[in-house]
Amino acid sequence: MRVVVIDDTWPLDRARAILEPCGVTVEFNTEIAGDDVVAVLTYPGGKIGVDVLDAAPNLKAVGTCSTGFDHLAVDALAERGVCCCRVTHFCDVEVVDHTMALIYAVLRGVVMLDGLVREGTWWPYPRAPRPVRGSILGVVGFGAISHGLVETASAVGMDVRVASEHATAGDVTAAGGTLVPLDELLAAADVVAIMTSLTDRTRGMIDAAAIAKMRPDAYLVNTARAAIVDHLALGRALETGAIAGAALDVLPVEPAPADEPALTWPNTIIQPHAAWYSAESDRRSFDDAAEDVARLLRGEEPLNGMRPPI
Amino acid sequence: MRRVLILDPLWPMDVGMEALDGIDVTLEKTDRIEGDDVVAILAAPEQTIPANLLELAPNVRLVGTCSTGYDNLPAVELSAQGVMCLHVKSYCDEEVAEHTITLAANLLRGVAHLDGFVREGGWWPYPREPRRLAGSRLGIVGFGRIGRLVAIQGDALRMEVVAFDEFVDEATMQSRGVQKVDLDTLIETSDVVTLHAPLLPETQHLMNARRFAQMRDDAYLVNCARGPLVDHVALGDALRMGVIAGAAIDVYPVEPPPVDEPAFGWPNLILQPHSAWYSAEASLAPYRRQIADLARFLRGEEPEGLIMQPEGTR
Numbered sequence: 001m002r003v004v005v006i007d008d009t010w011p012l013d014r015a016r017a018i019l020e021p022c023g024v025t026v027e028f029n030t031e032i033a034g035d036d037v038v039a040v041l042t043y044p045g046g047k048i049g050v051d052v053l054d055a056a057p058n059l060k061a062v063g064t065c066s067t068g069f070d071h072l073a074v075d076a077l078a079e080r081g082v083c084c085c086r087v088t089h090f091c092d093v094e095v096v097d098h099t100m101a102l103i104y105a106v107l108r109g110v111v112m113l114d115g116l117v118r119e120g121t122w123w124p125y126p127r128a129p130r131p132v133r134g135s136i137l138g139v140v141g142f143g144a145i146s147h148g149l150v151e152t153a154s155a156v157g158m159d160v161r162v163a164s165e166h167a168t169a170g171d172v173t174a175a176g177g178t179l180v181p182l183d184e185l186l187a188a189a190d191v192v193a194i195m196t197s198l199t200d201r202t203r204g205m206i207d208a209a210a211i212a213k214m215r216p217d218a219y220l221v222n223t224a225r226a227a228i229v230d231h232l233a234l235g236r237a238l239e240t241g242a243i244a245g246a247a248l249d250v251l252p253v254e255p256a257p258a259d260e261p262a263l264t265w266p267n268t269i270i271q272p273h274a275a276w277y278s279a280e281s282d283r284r285s286f287d288d289a290a291e292d293v294a295r296l297l298r299g300e301e302p303l304n305g306m307r308p309p310i
Numbered sequence: 311m312r313r314v315l316i317l318d319p320l321w322p323m324d325v326g327m328e329a330l331d332g333i334d335v336t337l338e339k340t341d342r343i344e345g346d347d348v349v350a351i352l353a354a355p356e357q358t359i360p361a362n363l364l365e366l367a368p369n370v371r372l373v374g375t376c377s378t379g380y381d382n383l384p385a386v387e388l389s390a391q392g393v394m395c396l397h398v399k400s401y402c403d404e405e406v407a408e409h410t411i412t413l414a415a416n417l418l419r420g421v422a423h424l425d426g427f428v429r430e431g432g433w434w435p436y437p438r439e440p441r442r443l444a445g446s447r448l449g450i451v452g453f454g455r456i457g458r459l460v461a462i463q464g465d466a467l468r469m470e471v472v473a474f475d476e477f478v479d480e481a482t483m484q485s486r487g488v489q490k491v492d493l494d495t496l497i498e499t500s501d502v503v504t505l506h507a508p509l510l511p512e513t514q515h516l517m518n519a520r521r522f523a524q525m526r527d528d529a530y531l532v533n534c535a536r537g538p539l540v541d542h543v544a545l546g547d548a549l550r551m552g553v554i555a556g557a558a559i560d561v562y563p564v565e566p567p568p569v570d571e572p573a574f575g576w577p578n579l580i581l582q583p584h585s586a587w588y589s590a591e592a593s594l595a596p597y598r599r600q601i602a603d604l605a606r607f608l609r610g611e612e613p614e615g616l617i618m619q620p621e622g623t624r
Binding site: 156275 | 443583584
């Protein structure tokens with residue numbers, strides 16, 4: 001029996017260590033074909049449709065090294081007995097760390113000041129650093145990552161407010177924050193951090209009207225998904241000085257095309273969708289997917305298997 | 311009339327002056343030290359006070375620097391001649407600690423580097439791999455007021471905090487969740503080494519070529535203290551040759567750095583314009599405190615910011 005890995009960056013030695021005890025061989029291959037193929041390991045760029053069963057009729061499992069699964073025909077595959085497994089919470093720590101680094105960066109102005117020193121500026125600072133302790137952090141959303149951010153930001157002494165339709169005031173208070181309506185959060189915050197998942201309800205939630213409620217000296221940090229924020233409205237707010245700046249780890253089109261407008265916006269830090277990354281999270285994204293596939297092959301229930309209805 | 315010289319062209323003459331109400335004195339901005347009627351001098355941090363001060367203005371009995379560091383004052387020599395030397399204690403400790411942890415977090419997460427990379431058309435794979443803050447080892451050299459605040463922030467970010475300070479005992483560090491280590495261990499094992507020591511003859515070039523060679527090749531240096539704590543040339547060599555992964559400096563051998571400052575060409579370096587101390591509140595606090603201390607001195611009370619007791623007043 002074979003497991004086919006279609007991602008050429010997947011560390012094969014570790015996939016073998018995890019899967020070979022199940023009595024399979026693991027190989028890299030661009031083709032998924034043969035009666036002996038029982039599982040596939042893939043990535044967001046590797047689409048798996050139900051037609052995969054034409055060439056590999058005995059397929060039982062698909063593992064992807066991502067949380068998102070829009071590249072997998074989950075329902076159709078499940079109807080034919082194939083379970084798709086994704087990875088979850090493998091980078092919660094990293095996203096909290098990176099978001100904190102960006103919050104510190106905008107409040108203390110370090111990226112702008114670095115550029116200004118190189119242009120010969122010294123004093124007075126065109127971008128005045130502000131205190132972190134006591135500044136108000138507005139966190140939009142209250143999932144697992146957001147929970148970690150609220151805990152960490154309150155531990156460094158920030159005054160943390162949370163807007164969420166699902167959270168209870170008690171849960172937010174226990175994490176170190178205060179639950180408030182979104183409008184109140186936007187009007188009060190020194191830094192607004194977008195931490196919600198992208199759904200039909202949150203798409204475009206931070207629109208021109210929402211941005212207009214922000215303080216002129218406030219910053220927006222987005223390490224969640226670009227489509228939650230009206231990108232062009234954000235650009236106008238930055239260009240007119242309606243808000244002080246932004247730090248974006250996510251863009252409407254990734255990788256950023258050469259004509260991405262955010263590349264010309266003032267007071268904007270741009271990251272290459274890097275908040276999720278560390279050597280540990282990178283490893284976990286592969287290993288957790290392989291381990292779930294191994295569970296399936298041993299006849300156990302996978303931790304993140306997706307079977308309809310999902 | 312007693313005169314006080316202000317050796318600082320940027321000193322705001324409208325801040326804290328109410329403390330001097332009812333005291334017979336004139337304040338005068340100047341760049342020259344002279345006059346028998348001069349009783350006190352308040353100076354900018356960039357202003358060096360000469361050791362022969364009393365030859366220029368024999369009746370000066372108070373000299374203050376508008377900064378925490380007082381390497382611009384010959385405090386030992388002047389105190390021996392009966393002059394009170396003042397600095398401003400802890401007006402920006404919190405700001406320096408926050409700026410330090412900002413730079414440490416930004417180095418470990420590669421933020422400035424990745425921002426530049428995206429602007430050059432890059433996306434993936436990252437040329438500078440972000441690392442976890444949680445569990446990274448933060449090595450604090452000098453466990454004074456600022457070093458302790460850095461430790462609190464590092465701990466809040468779930469970093470493993472170690473410190474070296476020959477004058478602070480293990481129990482004091484342990485009570486703050488910090489492990490006391492010797493300097494060699496700190497430099498050899500830390501992900502980020504951050505300097506919070508005063509500039510003294512024995513701390514000059516604390517970080518030199520030998521020390522850089524001791525650091526891990528994936529480690530970072532943060533210096534928000536004083537430029538001469540680091541052998542600048544050795545830092546440039548370490549960065550260019552990949553002896554260490556990167557650095558962030560808020561202080562330089564010469565400030566502002568000249569246009570031909572070599573650091574502008576070094577890789578993996580974040581440069582700051584001596585801005586760690588700054589917040590709107592902190593920017594006015596030293597002036598307020600120095601004027602308040604001047605008022606105490608003129609009323610014959612003891613100033614709060616004395617660096618050491620001068621001769622003849624013990």
